[in-house]
Amino acid sequence: MSDPFAQALHDFHFDEMLGPLVYRRGEETEEVGIEFYFDVIDGDGSWLEPYLDGPLLDMGAGAGRHALYFQEQFETVAIEQNEQLVEVLRDRGVKDARQVNMFNLQETFEENRFKSAIALGTQVSLSRSMQGLTQFLDDLAYVTRPNATAIIDGYDPEKEETKSKLDYYTDRSDGLAYRLLQMEYDGMLGEPWLYRLFTPERFRDATNTTDWEIVEVRYATENLxxxxLEKQ
Structure with a gap:
């Protein structure tokens, strides 16, 4: 199925937008701003920068705002599963952009390939379940070196700002919820994306049987x- 998100970012970058990108829940819609995906990141002095070193894996790199900054510091590999987004990454100047599904890391990269990794954009929630999250963390451990680090973000399902999202669905389990995100662009309705939302505490539970340990939790906004993480 076509990907309205990738198509909209592609068209925005090449100045060919054909209308807004929107979230849809039945007949309800909400317009999505995409300009921030093209922001210029200045990571100098950022809290996360001391955690990162090369080679760095940027998972779900979007339009490359983080990769463009970090590739000037050390080797950075940016991955996206959609070829249109890879085209955007390369056209914007990302030196090593590859079409890779971030949930197929072991099939793509050799063991101990990276020293650090980032997934900024809440895309780790696409692991869909606690079991899926643990499997993703195991795969990430395989492709990273001893004492590697990772930065991952997510929406806290217990915060009111998260609960107010158009695509939010509650769950009976403590610290968990869902988003069922469906996008539409230029008459193109995409396949729904199922996000499993975890509180930091539930995320910590998922790390218990993995090589990863959460060493710092920060809130960038009220709910994000x-x-x-550090690899033990």
Whole structure:
């Protein structure tokens, strides 16, 4: 199925937008701003920068705002699963952009390939379940070196700002919820994306049987947290 998100970012970058990108829930819609995907990142002095070193894996790199900054510091590999977004990454100047599904890391990269990794954009929630999250963390451990670090973010399902999202669905389990995100662009309705939302505490539960440990939790906004993980 076509990807309205990738198509909209592609068209925005090449100045060919054909209308707004919107979230849809039945007949309800909400317009999505995409300009921030093209922001210029200045990471100098950022809290996360001391955690990162090359080679760095940027998972779900979007339009490359983080990759463009970090590739000037050390080797950075940016991955996206949609070829249109890879085209955007390369056209914007990302030196090493590849079409890769971030949930197929072991099939793509050799063991111990990276020293650090980032997934900024809440896309780790696409792991869909606690079991899926643990599997993703195991795969990430395989492609990273001993004492590697990772920065991952997510929406806290217990915060009111998250609950107010158009695509939010509650769950009976403590610390968990869902988003069922469906996008539409230029008459193109995409396949729904199922996000499993975890509180930082539930995310920590998922790390218990993995090589990762959460060493810092910060909130970038009222409901968007950022986790620093270290590989033990």
């Amino acid at each position: 947290y950022q986790l620093a």
